[in-house]
Amino acid sequence: MGEADQSEKLEFKWCKKRGVGGKNKEVQFYESFNFDGVEYTLYDSVYLYKESEPEPFIGKLIKIWENPDKSKRVKVLWFFRPCEIQNYLGAERVPENELFLASGEGKGLANVNPLEAIAGKCNVICISKDERNSQPSDEELHMAEFVFSRTFDVGQLKISDEINDRIAGIEAKFIFNKAGSHKFEGIVKENPIIIEDKKEDSRNVVVTDESTISTKLISTDERRDMEEHEKCEDGLRDACLDSKLAKDRSSSKQISPRIKADLDGSKGKFAVGLDNKAGVEEQVRSLEDLDDVERPLKKVKLHVSTSKGKEKDNVMVSKTKNDGKEKASREASITPRSKSLHLSGSVERDIQPSTKKSQQKWRLSNAKLAKPSAKNTVSEEDNVDYWTKEVTRRPDDNKNKWFTNFPWEERVVDAQKRGMLVLLWNLDPSYTSMEVEDIVWHGLKLNCTAKMIQRTAISSPHSGEAYVIFKTKEAAERALKKLDEGCLLLPNGRPLVGCIGDRSFPGKQRTFHGHLVFASPRHPHNREKEAASSHCSQPNTVEFELAIDWFLLQERWDRAWQLLFKQQGEELRKLRGSLKCK
Amino acid sequence: MDSTAEEYAAFMERVKRTIYLDNLSPQVNESILRKALDQYGTVKGVQFIPNYTESKFTARCALVEVESPQQAQMIIEEVIGSYPFMILGMPRPVRARPAEVEMFDDRPVKPGRKIKIRWVDPNDPDFQIAQKLKRLAQKHAAEASFMLKQQLAEEEKLAKQQSDALKANNEKYTLIEGVMADGSARLLASYYNVKALED
Numbered sequence: 001m002g003e004a005d006q007s008e009k010l011e012f013k014w015c016k017k018r019g020v021g022g023k024n025k026e027v028q029f030y031e032s033f034n035f036d037g038v039e040y041t042l043y044d045s046v047y048l049y050k051e052s053e054p055e056p057f058i059g060k061l062i063k064i065w066e067n068p069d070k071s072k073r074v075k076v077l078w079f080f081r082p083c084e085i086q087n088y089l090g091a092e093r094v095p096e097n098e099l100f101l102a103s104g105e106g107k108g109l110a111n112v113n114p115l116e117a118i119a120g121k122c123n124v125i126c127i128s129k130d131e132r133n134s135q136p137s138d139e140e141l142h143m144a145e146f147v148f149s150r151t152f153d154v155g156q157l158k159i160s161d162e163i164n165d166r167i168a169g170i171e172a173k174f175i176f177n178k179a180g181s182h183k184f185e186g187i188v189k190e191n192p193i194i195i196e197d198k199k200e201d202s203r204n205v206v207v208t209d210e211s212t213i214s215t216k217l218i219s220t221d222e223r224r225d226m227e228e229h230e231k232c233e234d235g236l237r238d239a240c241l242d243s244k245l246a247k248d249r250s251s252s253k254q255i256s257p258r259i260k261a262d263l264d265g266s267k268g269k270f271a272v273g274l275d276n277k278a279g280v281e282e283q284v285r286s287l288e289d290l291d292d293v294e295r296p297l298k299k300v301k302l303h304v305s306t307s308k309g310k311e312k313d314n315v316m317v318s319k320t321k322n323d324g325k326e327k328a329s330r331e332a333s334i335t336p337r338s339k340s341l342h343l344s345g346s347v348e349r350d351i352q353p354s355t356k357k358s359q360q361k362w363r364l365s366n367a368k369l370a371k372p373s374a375k376n377t378v379s380e381e382d383n384v385d386y387w388t389k390e391v392t393r394r395p396d397d398n399k400n401k402w403f404t405n406f407p408w409e410e411r412v413v414d415a416q417k418r419g420m421l422v423l424l425w426n427l428d429p430s431y432t433s434m435e436v437e438d439i440v441w442h443g444l445k446l447n448c449t450a451k452m453i454q455r456t457a458i459s460s461p462h463s464g465e466a467y468v469i470f471k472t473k474e475a476a477e478r479a480l481k482k483l484d485e486g487c488l489l490l491p492n493g494r495p496l497v498g499c500i501g502d503r504s505f506p507g508k509q510r511t512f513h514g515h516l517v518f519a520s521p522r523h524p525h526n527r528e529k530e531a532a533s534s535h536c537s538q539p540n541t542v543e544f545e546l547a548i549d550w551f552l553l554q555e556r557w558d559r560a561w562q563l564l565f566k567q568q569g570e571e572l573r574k575l576r577g578s579l580k581c582k
Numbered sequence: 583m584d585s586t587a588e589e590y591a592a593f594m595e596r597v598k599r600t601i602y603l604d605n606l607s608p609q610v611n612e613s614i615l616r617k618a619l620d621q622y623g624t625v626k627g628v629q630f631i632p633n634y635t636e637s638k639f640t641a642r643c644a645l646v647e648v649e650s651p652q653q654a655q656m657i658i659e660e661v662i663g664s665y666p667f668m669i670l671g672m673p674r675p676v677r678a679r680p681a682e683v684e685m686f687d688d689r690p691v692k693p694g695r696k697i698k699i700r701w702v703d704p705n706d707p708d709f710q711i712a713q714k715l716k717r718l719a720q721k722h723a724a725e726a727s728f729m730l731k732q733q734l735a736e737e738e739k740l741a742k743q744q745s746d747a748l749k750a751n752n753e754k755y756t757l758i759e760g761v762m763a764d765g766s767a768r769l770l771a772s773y774y775n776v777k778a779l780e781d
Contacts, residue, residue: 455684514674534618546673547666
């Protein structure tokens with residue numbers, strides 16, 4: 001499986017270093033990294049995928065580092081979705097795309113996750129009227145996937161309109177939209193801003209950023225040595241340049257004049273640095289003279305490194321030409337992603353230049369994170385191909401378990417209303433919910449939350465049932481269609497069967513048969529009193545005889561069930577016997 | 583691997599000392615259940631099995647963990663098994679069975695199990711059989727659902743029958759009581775010249 005190998009190697013690269021920390025300074029902190037063709041910077045908002053949750057979590061990266069054992073970690077300050085804090089919102093109706101920033105102190109504020117749990121960037125804009133916040137433009141608002149203006153105190157469990165000066169050790173200015181420089185906002189927004197920067201004195205901006213970051217560093221007990229931090233950065237920059245000069249000039253030459261032309265037109269000294277693929281020589285040379293390279297450098301780097309081969313020129317050119325026009329630049333900034341995907345052969349999916357669909361984006365990254373199977377990444381739509389494979393653990397089983405108490409019952413109700421609930425059966429009854437999720441993931445290439453229905457005395461021993469909540473109605477329908485038309489064979493000759501989950505909800509409590517109620521208080525047997533407790537009935541009482549009737553009935557039905565299951569088992573055995581391949 | 587095997591073994595121990603109870607009234611809650619069984623053993627945990635599929639089927643099921651497998655066996659066989667044991671309502675007794683692995687929601691994955699799945703090619707002869715198996719599974723589910731409906735209908739019938747009989751008895755008692763109370767019994771006795779019962 002050649003494809004599997006390819007998809008296993010998720011592109012990853014550290015970009016900008018910060019200081020070191022830890023006891024022996026063995027922990028390296030970073031300001032940015034490139035993961036799977038997307039550059040993430042400190043304070044970006046990202047999607048984090050957690051298995052068994054229908055929606056990805058959203059959080060802000062507030063710390064990025066690599067441990068001595070090379071494991072990569074990010075500290076994430078969480079956003080809450082309105083549904084997660086429903087209880088505290090009361091009757092208020094909140095727009096679906098409003099988020100609440102975690103604040104205060106306590107569980108759910110922020111935590112450390114493996115970097116690989118990041119599923120994609122998320123464009124979150126602060127719409128707080130606070131004067132510290134630079135107000136977003138209409139266009140920005142329109143493009144934002146989510147907005148926030150309020151916080152949710154995880155300690156006091158209160159929603160507040162205020163954004164404190166410090167949240168989880170982070171200064172408020174990193175939480176608000178950055179004035180003039182949207183460095184810390186999503187990729188989509190960066191483009192136009194860069195131009196502004198260039199027109200103004202972007203050097204100042206950079207310096208401010210640096211200093212604020214440094215103060216923050218010191219304040220967040222990582223005891224980072226500021227000097228060292230700067231040295232690191234310088235070192236990195238130099239190293240970066242050296243390698244750039246040496247690399248792959250042929251391809252860069254094609255671009256460089258064009259870029260240069262464009263850039264010169266707008267303001268000139270704009271340096272392009274590329275980390276591995278191409279370097280633009282002339283401009284790189286001039287880099288050393290410039291201090292304002294930082295942001296543009298990063299920006300362009302991202303684009304070029306994600307787009308490969310010939311696409312490069314197009315992308316670059318379209319990007320630079322369309323600078324200032326947000327819409328166009330948005331397309332440009334998206335295109336390289338999809339192209340690089342195509343090129344690396346990992347996902348055949350049309351990525352529309354719309355970032356609104358968070359789910360799409362999110363699933364996309366998920367699909368690519370799929371390590372064990374090439375299949376999830378190859379065909380997403382209905383072109384089923386026929387294969388056998390072993391079900392392994394779904395990837396990305398990340399560790400953030402702090403939100404485990406989401407009541408399943410509520411989610412089922414909600415999912416059914418939205419048509420996302422599917423009942424699967426003919427499963428081996430001994431499967432666990434987790435295994436069902438894995439099966440759905442591998443078999444249908446869909447993420448879901450599953451719950452095996454617990455066996456009772458009247459459950460069939462031949463067929464296990466599970467409720468599965470898919471992310472969307474479409475996903476549920478697609479899954480059902482595939483299961484209906486195709487044939488997903490589980491071990492022991494069990495083709496998976498599914499239907500729309502149509503549990504009828506107990507609107508009113510139906511009566512439970514068999515417990516008699518007596519209205520008359522004068523009844524010889526004082527039932528009210530007795531009914532309140534439990535007891536073993538003795539043979540000399542009225543209820544004993546009545547109970548014997550129940551025993552009889554129960555016994556008869558037990559027999560009937562046994563017979564039914566036996567007969568069903570027989571039928572199944574016969575039919576399975578004719579299967580060629582078990 | 584060792585740790586998962588250990589975890590599974592620990593879980594199996596738990597299964598062995600757990601009792602499955604059903605035919606419980608929907609009003610039964612954990613504390614009632616604890617109280618009901620505490621006289622026979624030490625209840626360590628109670629879990630209700632949520633009823634997702636058949637909301638018509640309102641009897642509840644629960645898993646009750648007691649201290650030891652022996653205790654569980656004793657309760658199943660000697661207490662609930664030999665006398666009608668009633669909790670929060672009469673006369674329908676609750677039923678107890680040893681718990682099974684599949685009844686637990688939090689069961690761990692069986693260690694070492696491998697699941698292989700396969701999309702069957704429509705040209706494969708197995709495809710037809712698999713399709714048949716699917717239909718069979720659907721048929722079986724329908725059968726079970728029908729059966730359950732029948733069972734519930736019978737339960738309802740029995741309940742109604744008993745309730746009617748009791749109501750009739752109740753009326754008789756009230757009637758007799760009334761006759762004694764308002765003195766008509768004594769009047770009649772003296773009229774027919776028989777000795778009235780002293781009450």
